[in-house]
Amino acid sequence: MNSSTAAPRFAFVGIAVSDMAASVAFYRRLGLAFPEGAEQEPHVEAELPGGVLLVLDSESTIRSFHPGWRPPTGGARVGLAFRCENPAHVDAVYEDLVGAGYHGELKPFDAFWGQRYAVVHDPDGNGVDLLSPLPGS
Template sequence: MTARFDAIGMVTADMAATLAFYRLLGLDIPADADGQPHVEAALPGGLRLMWDGEEAIKSFAPDFEPPTGEGRIGLAFRCDGPADVDATYAMLTEAGYKGAMAPWDAEWGQRYAQVHDPDGNSVDLFAPLG
């Protein structure tokens, strides 16, 4: 038997707010998913990104305590180019999401920025320079 990496799961305090954030990043999530306890989005390459509301987790793990603070999980989205990193960062921060690091040219050869989703998770935006 061989295990195969298939999905990334995240717990959210506010499903609608979280899904709105990831829709802005281009994930195909149906509008009627906002009130669901469990939501999945297909990713390129066959992986899935999944969200569960805190109450859904508590339904089978009654002692569940949501983690606090930032940086519980980090996701990275590749942008089409350096200007797209800047535009995506601006779009998200203008929509009210927390910018953690404004776009900059990183020493490793990428245009890089970081925002936080509604649950405080780090979301990196990057594109190769040049």
């Protein structure tokens, strides 16, 4: 790239989803705003702080322009993190999600790096970290 060409600007995190309604419900539960009716759409976007987007595309949408695409195997390929208000909020969000039937991968704990930390899986098995600084960290 020469000096007169600007670097590309990061725009979105995209996730291939097997069930749009389940994924929209999961991420709405974490506070993301998807448009009304997003559950029935093949492609949806939620704006994150700073203008970056979280984009959900159904597997059929991806195959419409990339017929040979197959879901990754061997585990999730993307991880997302949500900062909670305080350590107790990590526990409450984790319990809310697990209580709603989502898989709790790692129960909340006080991590050696100074955070209350937990991991849940979205409907497609992607890791979603919940975290908050511990007091005094």
